[in-house]
Amino acid sequence: PHPQAAAAAAAAAQAQRPAPTAAAAPAQPPPQQQQQQQREQQEQRDMEDFEQQLEDEAAAIEAEAAQAAAGAAARRAVEAEEARLRMRAWTAHKSGDGQVYYHNTMTGESSWEKPEGFAGEAPDPGEGLPVPVAQANVTGTEWYEVKCQDGRRYYFNHGTQETAWSMPSEVAAVKKRQAEEAAAAAERA
Numbered sequence: 001p002h003p004q005a006a007a008a009a010a011a012a013a014q015a016q017r018p019a020p021t022a023a024a025a026p027a028q029p030p031p032q033q034q035q036q037q038q039r040e041q042q043e044q045r046d047m048e049d050f051e052q053q054l055e056d057e058a059a060a061i062e063a064e065a066a067q068a069a070a071g072a073a074a075r076r077a078v079e080a081e082e083a084r085l086r087m088r089a090w091t092a093h094k095s096g097d098g099q100v101y102y103h104n105t106m107t108g109e110s111s112w113e114k115p116e117g118f119a120g121e122a123p124d125p126g127e128g129l130p131v132p133v134a135q136a137n138v139t140g141t142e143w144y145e146v147k148c149q150d151g152r153r154y155y156f157n158h159g160t161q162e163t164a165w166s167m168p169s170e171v172a173a174v175k176k177r178q179a180e181e182a183a184a185a186a187e188r189a
Helices: 003-016 031-088 169-188
Strands: 090-094 100-104 132-137 143-148 153-157
16 A cells, blocks of 8 residues: 555544544523523522421411410419309308308308309308317418317408408418428428
C-alpha cells in the first residue's frame, strides 16, 4: 500500500468520526423557565407554611376544647358538692313542745315540713334534751364541738351563743385544713 493513500484513508476515517466533545455542562433553562420554577418552589413553601399554620390552629382548638371540657367537669363537680352540702345543711330538731322541725344551717331557713332529699334522721319526739358529756374548742375559732350522752354531736359558738347540729362552714374549713396538713406531714414522713 501506498503511504500517502494510507494517510488519506486515516484522515478520512478521522473526519467521519465525531469529534470528541468536552464534558457537557448542564444546560441552563431559559430565564422564563427559571422564574416559573422559582414561583412553583415558592408556592410549595407557601403551601407547607399554610398547612403547618392549619395544624397549629387545630392543635390550639383541641387544647381549648380539652380545657373547656375540664372546666365543665370541674364546675359539675363543684355543683354536685354544693348540692350535697345543701342537703347536709338540713338538720332536724325538736321544738320546746316536742314537734320536729328542720333547719338549714347554710341558709338559715326553718321548716315544719321535711325537706325533699333530707338524709338525716328526725329526733324521736319522745327523746329528752341532749345531755352534753364532753366538749372541745375547734382551734382558731370560737366554736366548740360538743359530744352528747347519746353519741350525737353539736356545735356551740361561744362568742355568738349560736348552736348547730351540723358542722358550721368555719369549723369544716378548719378541719379540712388540719386534715390536709396531716396528710402532707404523713407524706413527708
